[in-house]
Amino acid sequence: MxxxxxxxxxxxxxxxxxxxxxxxxxxxxxSKFYPTSYAGKWIAWTPxxxxxxxxxxxxxxxxxxxMRKGYPRAVxxxxxxxxxxxxxxxDL
Amino acid sequence: xxxxxxRFRETNDPPGAxxxxxxxxxxxxxxxSSAACLFGLLDTGSELTxxxxxxxxxxxxxxxxxxxxxxxxxxxxRFDICYGVVDVELANPRRTTVYRWSAxxxxxxxxxxxxxxxxxxxxxxxxxxxxxxxxxxxxxxPRKDFPPPxxxxxxxx
Numbered sequence: 001m002x003x004x005x006x007x008x009x010x011x012x013x014x015x016x017x018x019x020x021x022x023x024x025x026x027x028x029x030x031s032k033f034y035p036t037s038y039a040g041k042w043i044a045w046t047p048x049x050x051x052x053x054x055x056x057x058x059x060x061x062x063x064x065x066x067m068r069k070g071y072p073r074a075v076x077x078x079x080x081x082x083x084x085x086x087x088x089x090x091d092l
Numbered sequence: 093x094x095x096x097x098x099r100f101r102e103t104n105d106p107p108g109a110x111x112x113x114x115x116x117x118x119x120x121x122x123x124x125s126s127a128a129c130l131f132g133l134l135d136t137g138s139e140l141t142x143x144x145x146x147x148x149x150x151x152x153x154x155x156x157x158x159x160x161x162x163x164x165x166x167x168x169x170r171f172d173i174c175y176g177v178v179d180v181e182l183a184n185p186r187r188t189t190v191y192r193w194s195a196x197x198x199x200x201x202x203x204x205x206x207x208x209x210x211x212x213x214x215x216x217x218x219x220x221x222x223x224x225x226x227x228x229x230x231x232x233x234p235r236k237d238f239p240p241p242x243x244x245x246x247x248x249x
Contacts, residue, residue: 045118049098049185058146059128059144059147059150060146063128063150073120073129074129075118075129075131076129076207077116077130077131077207078144078202078207
């Protein structure tokens with residue numbers, strides 16, 4: 001018996017409800033967490049900016065760590081010491 | 093070119109607390125010997141594009157002697173910066189569209205952390221930028237008059 005792929009999400013959801021299956025929870029937009037251990041450090045994100053792959057006290061160190069882990073295009077960021085709201089460049 | 097607002101929570105935030113929002117986007121900065129991708133805050137109130145001073149060594153940026161300046165923050169606090177020329181590359185998340193241009197940017201010490209600041213000179217002057225608050229995304233439309241890139245290549249250190 002050939003299986004047909006259901007493209008309409010509503011039909012798929014209804015079919016899963018009838019079958020007693022739960023649909024996968026929608027992906028949350030909030031996925032960024034800065035553990036307090038990163039405060040004041042440089043961190044390297046994967047190119048899709050979803051996962052932290054390395055952290056270090058300097059840019060050069062974090063860049064080389066990320067490269068060693070296979071991410072030459074990791075996106076670098078310095079985590080503030082505290083995550084208070086930024087007011088223009090007044091935090092300088 | 094569209095970027096979503098960055099939303100995050102601090103680990104100490106209570107569960108259910110509203111997410112914090114950061115209007116920062118990733119861009120690639122290319123120097124004489126290497127390049128780095130970094131997050132920068134889109135700051136429409138900043139006249140300059142500013143990078144952390146540590147990037148002078150990392151990217152091998154040539155600082156002309158005497159090309160220093162003093163600037164003032166919103167509170168009137170004075171700080172010293174030096175200028176250098178780099179290439180800036182902005183790409184959409186899938187890298188189907190890439191813009192690259194040369195820019196004169198300032199370098200300064202940021203003791204409290206934080207990333208780069210993408211201000212008017214060197215960055216925002218080349219784009220029409222709109223911030224969509226309800227949908228939480230930023231749209232950058234280029235004005236197509238980028239100064240040509242001047243760095244030798246796109247090597248990674």
